[in-house]
Amino acid sequence: HRHLLGIEALSADEIGRLLDLADQYANMPKDDERARRLLRNRTVMNLFFEDSTRTRTSFEVAALRLGADVINMSVGTSSIKKGETLLDTAMTLNAMKPDVLVVRHGDSGAVSLLSQKVDGSVINAGDGRHEHPTQALLDALTIRRRLGRLNGLLVAICGDVLHSRVARSNILLLSKMGARIRVIAPTTLLPGNVERFGVEVFTDMRKGLKDVDIVMMLRLQIERMQGAYVPSIREYFHFFGLDYEKLAAAKPNALIMHPGPMNRGVEIDSEVADDINRSVIREQVEMGVAVRMACLDALTRPLTGEKGAAQ
Numbered sequence: 345h346r347h348l349l350g351i352e353a354l355s356a357d358e359i360g361r362l363l364d365l366a367d368q369y370a371n372m373p374k375d376d377e378r379a380r381r382l383l384r385n386r387t388v389m390n391l392f393f394e395d396s397t398r399t400r401t402s403f404e405v406a407a408l409r410l411g412a413d414v415i416n417m418s419v420g421t422s423s424i425k426k427g428e429t430l431l432d433t434a435m436t437l438n439a440m441k442p443d444v445l446v447v448r449h450g451d452s453g454a455v456s457l458l459s460q461k462v463d464g465s466v467i468n469a470g471d472g473r474h475e476h477p478t479q480a481l482l483d484a485l486t487i488r489r490r491l492g493r494l495n496g497l498l499v500a501i502c503g504d505v506l507h508s509r510v511a512r513s514n515i516l517l518l519s520k521m522g523a524r525i526r527v528i529a530p531t532t533l534l535p536g537n538v539e540r541f542g543v544e545v546f547t548d549m550r551k552g553l554k555d556v557d558i559v560m561m562l563r564l565q566i567e568r569m570q571g572a573y574v575p576s577i578r579e580y581f582h583f584f585g586l587d588y589e590k591l592a593a594a595k596p597n598a599l600i601m602h603p604g605p606m607n608r609g610v611e612i613d614s615e616v617a618d619d620i621n622r623s624v625i626r627e628q629v630e631m632g633v634a635v636r637m638a639c640l641d642a643l644t645r646p647l648t649g650e651k652g653a654a655q
């Protein structure tokens with residue numbers, strides 16, 4: 345592949361190899377000298393049309409640890425503010441010959457469109473409600489390192505599934521890797537015909553969480569609900585917020601995950617989020633760097649080709 349636009353285009357074997365590579369990066373000291381030579385003289389551009397803390401900074405850290413030159417284009421102070429279009433912006437940046445463009449955009453499909461116009465590789469850092477492939481990969485790596493496998497696990501994805509590119513990429517990845525998936529949400533926050541993704545659907549947290557290995561919470565994405573039904577926060581937390589009482593239905597050692605940013609007290613109780621034994625939210629962030637190193641590495645040097653620092 346020249347681009348990473350979504351999990352949909354990847355086979356289980358490719359996902360497994362990417363996770364193996366990311367696992368090696370996760371075990372490597374952050375100043376590994378061989379890694380630092382791998383992307384020397386390569387240019388990685390971050391182009392984020394939507395806000396980000398984790399994804400943008402971890403792509404930057406990942407690129408720097410591989411020795412690349414990194415440019416963070418600030419959309420807020422760019423000529424987009426003067427009316428320049430997405431494609432004109434892409435062509436302008438393309439003329440500066442980046443090797444990799446990391447792009448986040450509010451419209452589903454915008455990153456794919458941009459990838460057809462540029463010469464380098466494009467990584468989707470989240471496009472609308474469509475996909476957030478590196479998030480699903482880092483979630484999978486976190487689970488695999490904790491539980492040793494993905495195959496056969498029972499995973500509950502809970503909350504605002506309708507607006508969530510994280511949910512979509514996770515459903516695609518985890519089902520390709522042999523996990524069973526439940527989605528738990530109010531009917532107003534479920535996509536139409538969600539069963540087509542091969543998931544079991546629940547509208548009751550206690551029933552849906554019964555005996556699951558993984559509880560994956562989603563942020564309530566109020567910013568994507570303009571003109572639509574917005575639940576009351578108090579009512580939402582009462583029925584769908586993860587607290588210890590609802591968590592009791594899951595397996596005793598079930599892992600608690602959240603892609604961040606979290607709304608404490610909305611979709612997750614603060615104490616549960618900070619549970620030192622069961623919450624792996626900070627580990628997810630840590631694995632984000634390793635996964636993004638693996639993606640940058642794999643796109644600039646095919647996995648089957650020349651040996652890299654992690655092989």
Ligand code: CP
Pocket residue numbers: 395396397398399400470479603604605
């Ligand atoms: N999980 C995630 O994508 O976080 P950011 O929006 O902070 O990048």
